[in-house]
Amino acid sequence: MPTQRPHRRPTQRDIAELAGVSITTVSHVVNGTRAVAPATKEAVLAAIEQTGYTGDVIARSLVTGGSRTIGLAVSLSGSPHVATLVQAIEREAAAAGYTVLLSDTHDDVETQRSVVRALRAHRVEGLLLVSAPGDKEVVDELLAAEVPTVLLDRLTTRSDVDQVGPENIQAMSALTEHVVAQGHRRVGFVSGPEGQVTSDERVLGHRLGLGRAGVPWNAELVAAGDFSREGGAAALAQLLTLAEPPTAVLAADDAMSAGVLLEARRRGLRIGTDLALAGFDDPEWADLVEPPLTTMAQPVADIGREAMRLLLRRFADPECDAETVRLSPQLRVRASCGAVSSSPRETALAGNPTK
Structure with missing residues (x-):
């Protein structure tokens, strides 16, 4: 086998000639697309090392032992x-x-x-x-x-x-306590899917925060939003069907917060006035909406x-x-948790007479 390296940048054809194999065999070795006899593979690897072939990150990794x-x-x-x-x-x-x-x-x-x-x-x-x-x-x-x-x-x-x-539990507890401190006793919660650790921990934190604030737990005020904007909108719609709907809603992630905002707008609800809202995560748009959104920022x-x-x-x-x-997340207090001036259900029905 020749010992000189080509002066131009080596190619798979050069590797094939040095190793005495076909270009197809070289391709199978460097891409792992088909098993190659051990002796043939070693010949190809030796040719790669000898020529300094760098045309393929996988080929380099075969020689160096790491792809970086x-x-x-x-x-x-x-x-x-x-x-x-x-x-x-x-x-x-x-x-x-x-x-x-x-x-x-x-x-x-x-x-x-x-x-x-x-x-x-x-x-x-x-x-x-x-x-x-x-x-x-x-x-x-x-x-x-x-x-x-x-x-x-x-x-x-x-x-x-x-x-x-x-950290989910203490963070959500703190967010819940902040919302209750604004005067809210019926606090809706838009959760992620049941059985997912992140979602379950945030539900637990919400329940813990209610207890610390002296507010009884009410399972009917929890609606699953599946960590999606569509899910958040559907969850708010569900909460607003309650005989006594929440005056504030917490969303367990930013996608669901966006869904709650969209559904509230569709129903003519004014965030911070008709319905308080706070979210877990702190998307870039949190301080761009009106009013700016209170969040627990990851x-x-x-x-x-x-x-x-x-x-x-x-x-x-x-x-x-x-x-x-x-x-640990950080609580970012903005203006979206203002006091309620009217019933969310009344406002929602006024904006949607067919509901």
């Missing part, structure tokens, strides 16, 4: 804070010499399974994953394959995988940075104990 890439699997159609999360992760990754491959899970477990496997096929060195409902088997598969993995944003009850997300950028820290820690010590990190 990490995968990020997250739903891009969800909360607006995802952009902030991705930006923080990319900055931390770049500072550590890594490139981020981003894939959209659509918050669907089967889609998540597909994108995770696609990221693994690209030889990512580790994975950051925002859990989709019912994704236990996906995480199990990653751990069984010893892929360094960090779950972020939505926490789970698992203790065998690194995780980072917001430390989204800090979550992204901490996720990268956990992943780099896992790279350095694959046998270290799994760690769960919870970061």
